[in-house]
Amino acid sequence: MTTRSQRDKEKKQQEEFQSILRRLLLEEDNKYCADCDAKGPRWASWNIGVFLCIRCAGIHRNLGVHISKVKSVNLDTWTEKQITSIEGLGNRTCRKVYEASLPASFRRPQTDSALEHFIRAKYEQKKYTDKELEKQLQAVSCVCSFICLGFMPVFSTQCTFIKIKKRNFLSSPKFSPVF
Numbered sequence: 651m652t653t654r655s656q657r658d659k660e661k662k663q664q665e666e667f668q669s670i671l672r673r674l675l676l677e678e679d680n681k682y683c684a685d686c687d688a689k690g691p692r693w694a695s696w697n698i699g700v701f702l703c704i705r706c707a708g709i710h711r712n713l714g715v716h717i718s719k720v721k722s723v724n725l726d727t728w729t730e731k732q733i734t735s736i737e738g739l740g741n742r743t744c745r746k747v748y749e750a751s752l753p754a755s756f757r758r759p760q761t762d763s764a765l766e767h768f769i770r771a772k773y774e775q776k777k778y779t780d781k782e783l784e785k786q787l788q789a790v791s792c793v794c795s796f797i798c799l800g801f802m803p804v805f806s807t808q809c810t811f812i813k814i815k816k817r818n819f820l821s822s823p824k825f826s827p828v829f
């Protein structure tokens with residue numbers, strides 16, 4: 651049984667998470683679906699770290715949770731782990747990794763079946779992924795989870811470390827994490 655103070659605490663935390671998500675959605679690259687470019691995504695794959703439109707979120711669900719874990723930005727309850735993950739990633743970082751070799755002239759598919767084909771190629775077959783960047787990103791995410799959620803909870807969801815790493819990651823073509 652939960653007490654009233656526990657419920658209040660949980661409510662306050664969810665409000666804090668919602669404000670983080672709202673702030674993330676204001677970032678330029680997060681204003682459009684990571685896969686089809688539709689405006690105003692309201693869904694997310696928190697483990698991949700992208701914001702999605704409802705149509706692409708449905709396709710992500712079909713990939714299975716071993717590939718993509720989908721949530722509604724404002725209808726679902728979020729955990730600290732999920733917030734930390736998406737806060738450290740986002741559409742810009744993920745495009746850099748998962749669309750590394752996508753030709754500049756590539757036009758995003760619009761029909762449901764072509765879109766599913768593209769999304770499967772992108773995340774299931776990892777056809778356009780820069781494998782080296784992906785490995786580095788996983789290392790960063792792993793260390794951040796370790797720091798944010800385990801041993802130094804003082805950083806909480808405002809982990810400075812993750813932001814610095816993210817900035818370095820985005821600004822250098824071959825980012826080398828130093829731990």
Ligand SMILES: [Zn+2]
Nearest residue numbers: 683686703706
């Ligand atoms: Zn979409």
